[in-house]
Amino acid sequence: MSHLPAPSSTTAPPAPAHAKRRSVAELSHDFRLANGRLARRVRQEQADNELTSGQFSALGAVFRLGPMTLSALSEEERVTPPSMNRTVNALVEAGLVDRAGSAEDGRKVVLTVTDTGLALVRETRKRRDDWIARRILKLTPDQRQVLAAATDIMKELANS
Template identity: 45%
Template sequence: MPTVEKVARTDAGLASELRLSVMRLRRRLANERHPDNELSLNQMAVLGALYRAGDLTIGELAGHERVQPPSMTRTVNCLEGDGYVARRPHETDGRQVLVTLTDSGRATVLADRARRDAWLARRLTDLSPEDRAVLRAAAPILERLAQKD
């Protein structure tokens, strides 16, 4: 039976280790949500996309989150009903509607991020400066991996 160290030397082994580590970290970060935040992770992802990218159409949001437009429409309807987003007419295409964050949606995103960032920042202080430097270098690489189709 190969050791973990030997398995990680292959691309398949590295893929397996990264998958497991990233999924565990994602689960830990998901658990750090504010207890009063009743929004689903999918709903929070939509708010986050709007915060980062600005106003988007349903189709753009669906593409960003890799879901079908009818699913995104349901998510946006719920978020709109709860006051987290609003719809407004597209400036140049009368057939399109843009989804925009409300003040409540923006505050929810910022509070959620602050809480999770604080948890992760505390965890990072337990690491050596060398380990933090490795993570600093790896972060943009992981982001590129996440963006590839």
């Protein structure tokens, strides 16, 4: 015999999992895991190449920011100059980045993306954007609004 009260028509349905209250620690943990899983999944959508994620990130930085020195790229990617030098060597060997002497200072080397590198970055961006867009199309209008607001919050977090 059950000692639970009989269901009432005024009883609210349980809150969806995303609506439950979480502590800041739980939310930060869940957010970090979900963000990491999504980032790994999106990284799988790339043009056919043998680049590591670090190499592609460096290539993307030169693509996005334009010609730059090795030290500037190291700072941007938050790695040591010797580590970035190995990454750039691989990109140069693959024909994706060129090194040239700086017009202002002959001691400095400036990195630029080659036409092959440009095509690779553009194709990978297209694949990744298409993958996400196909999933966003499956969301309800309310979910899209929430995603838009969350995207703005994520940008704030990333820039803080």
